[in-house]
Amino acid sequence: MSAGTTLVALLVAAWLWDTYAVRWWVVGAAIAVATAYVVVVPEWRYLVHRWEVTETAVYTQRGWWARERRIAPMSRVQTVDLAQGALARAFRLATVTVTTASAAGPLRIDGLDRDVALGLVAELTAKADLVEGDAT
Amino acid sequence: MTDPDPQPWLRLDPRMLLVHPAREVVRFLPVLVGILVAGGASGAGPWGLLGVGIPVALGLVRYLTTSYRITGGRVELRRGLVQRHLLSAAIDRVRTVDLTATLAHRVLGLATVVIGTGSVAADADEQLELDGLPREQAAALRVQLLQSGAAAADDAALPSGTPPVPVVRFAPRWLWYAPFTSGGLVAAGALIGVLSQTTELFAVRIDVTEDDLSALTGLAVLGGAVALVALVVLLAVAGYWVVNAGFSLTHDGGAWHVRRGLLTTRETSLDETRVAGVTRGEPAALRLAHGARLSAIVTGLARSGESGAVLVPPAPRDTVADAASVVLGTPAPMTAPLRAHGPEATRRRYVRALAGSAPVVLVLVGAVVAGASPALLVVAALAIGAALALAWDRARSLGHTLVEQFVVARSGSLRRRRDALATGHVIGWTFRDTWFQRRVGLVTVDATTAGGQGRITVPDVRVGDAIELADAATPGLVAPFLRLGSDA
Known part of the structure; x- marks a missing residue:
């Protein structure tokens, strides 16, 4: 989806440049790069993306060129967040975001089926609730 | 702790009636000057009085509308006349307590208490700040806040009459490390900026003619450079002195207390159970001077509050090592051999370093190829x-x-x-x-x-x-x- 917006942005940029009478190869290159991005990157992201929830921890793996794997113990989970954009709703998808008390960033699980995501949120909330303390 | 009787609301110290209006007057100074000048020109006397009266009234209103109390395990602060604020925080979530005293506060024996709860609200309105309590009362409040928190179990934590021995205490030779920090450069930059602004403001023009330039010998340039370096060093030392004079790090009542400041004194207290670790900063320049600095990683204290977590300012390496081993309870983390990568x-x-320098080198080589002086290759x-x-x-x-x-x-x-x-x-x-x-x-x-x-x-x-x-x-x-x- 982000690839799509990138493509649109590039096309708009190319269009604007064109009105300033810059050569066509700029537009061509932009389209080629955007197309390659759209064809390759989502597929790559999909292949990399993993997530797993055990009794004790949440684990996510995402990215493409730069890959990031995050592990957070269940005892440190602070909030569980479910988000659905307009497009995601159309495809019945959802994104689950799990935050800890660290400022270094949350764990995100993108593009889950909505029912799976709802189940996951319920599961995480129940598990995180079992732990006492303020999880810092 | 949960007292059924509601505690009465407490006022700030009435001596703040002296500080607040003074501060408001300073804040309104440009307006005041304008009013006085305009009033003097048109002969409208009463307007001048109004100009003084408004700030004083504002200070009075602030004093009258601000009150606080500690009740039922929470600390509550009420303030504001038109827009009322009621801030409330659980005492066991208090992470840091700051006591700050500007010169005006110190003359009157007052201190400002800032209570840090690790909240992300950066808005000044949302801060738990008690501006102006008597010093002793502020210190007692700090003990109360930090002890009702995580350190309640520590029975030895009760404040004793004898002040605890500082872990680290300021020594004049620390000033030696000041020039090896970036503080001097920042100060010099600010000073130059202010100077250039003022010369513009007063329309001071420095005319440079070609004769002047030719008269500029190598010696003069050298002298200028030396003077600039001396200025930077001086500013760095002065800045370090103002911020860190009287520095001390003590442990008392289940918390670490950092006290420093020449004019405005600042005492930061970090709940010891929230100190998750330490960071020893050893920038290249400071390492050359055999110095280092130490700050604490405090749970719930975000990066923006980094200055609040200073444990030792730039100081001798041994001092920093001692402080680190006391704070962590073991010298090992700072001395243990590291596993290489x-x-x-x-x-x-x-x-990565060579790739970073590549653009510079390429541009320079390109320039030489295009006919520039080969001396540029030395730069490359x-x-x-x-x-x-x-x-x-x-x-x-x-x-x-x-x-x-x-x-x-x-x-x-x-x-x-x-x-x-x-x-x-x-x-x-x-x-x-x-x-x-x-x-x-x-x-x-x-x-x-x-x-x-x-x-x-x-x-x-x-x-x-x-x-x-x-x-x-x-x-x-x-x-x-x-x-x-x-x-x-």
């Missing part, structure tokens, strides 16, 4: 030399270890740092690798925590070592995912 990580440091060589030196130092710095339940990591060169984070405060792990890193089997590991910058980073460590570190630091957390982590 191997030749792959070293090669990465060199490649210098750039490469600097990159190599940087890479050498960065590679040398890399290291990590796990010692006595502390994750220890060191990296960087110009801003080298050694972080020690207690494993009990590690609240997660992040493994990052780009395609280049995967190619040579390296990974950048973050141990995330709830304070400081949110994580400490171990860059470019071998995958095996990284997993070993994470598994040893938090047993059982990483192991279930190992199979998954090794594929893809």
